[in-house]
Amino acid sequence: MKPAPASSSTVLPRWIQRGKTAMEHVDRATAKVLVAAMGIMAVLVCAQVFFRYVLSSSIDWADEISRLMFVWSMFLAIPHGVRAGVHVGIDVLVQFLGERSRNLIARAMLGLSAVLSLVVFYYALIVVIQKWEELMPTVDITASVYYIPVLFAMLHSFFHLLLLSCAGPDLWRLEESS
Structure with missing residues (x-):
């Protein structure tokens, strides 16, 4: 049975609705962590500037933790971009196709991207395991x-891409425009 295309007048299959609801919960949680990471990064950078230029001192661990918060915020933001469909895409040839062909190609590319996100997840897991015993220079x-965060981003992105490839690339856009 083919899933119905996502539109404001079409009711989505129950499993897609459940997946959407689950992803909304995950999106809200990661958005909070993302905001916290960016806030911590901003506070640490400002504190480090103050300590260096006003107090002629330094917070040893501030650079490393602010860099870590930057990495976390960048990777946690990736799935939110996937959901909104705002990542770079090349559509020079696809724009000349009909609506149905564009939709099929988009779903195929979303499915391939989901597979790629699992491949990246796998290799990131290997790196996490390999680096586990290594400590950061200034923090234990x-x-x-x-x-x-690569693990989280790829798994989170995988579920968004899977949902979009099954329900159609306009799944989230139709809801946000109404």
């Missing part, structure tokens, strides 16, 4: 914390 935390 595993160096794997730089690679863990």
Whole structure:
């Protein structure tokens, strides 16, 4: 049975609705972590500038933790871009095709992207395991914390891409425009 295309007048299959609801919960949670990471990064950078230029001192760990928060915020933002469909795409030839052909190609590319996200997840997991014993230079935390957000981002992106490839590329856009 083929899933119905997502439109404001079409009711989506129950499993797609459940997947959408689950992804909305995950999106809200990761958005909060993303905002917190960006806030921590901003506070640490400002504090470091103040300490260096006003107090002629330095916070040893501030550069490393702010860099870590930057990495986390960048990777946690990727699935939100996937959901909104705002990542770079090349559609020079596809724009000349009919609506049905564009939709089929989009779904195929979303499916291939989902597979690619699992491949990246797998290799990131290997790196996390390999780096687990290594510690960060200024903080007693595993160096794997730089690679863990890749795991989250790829898994989160995989579920968005899977949902979009099954329900259609306009799944989230139709809801946001109404």
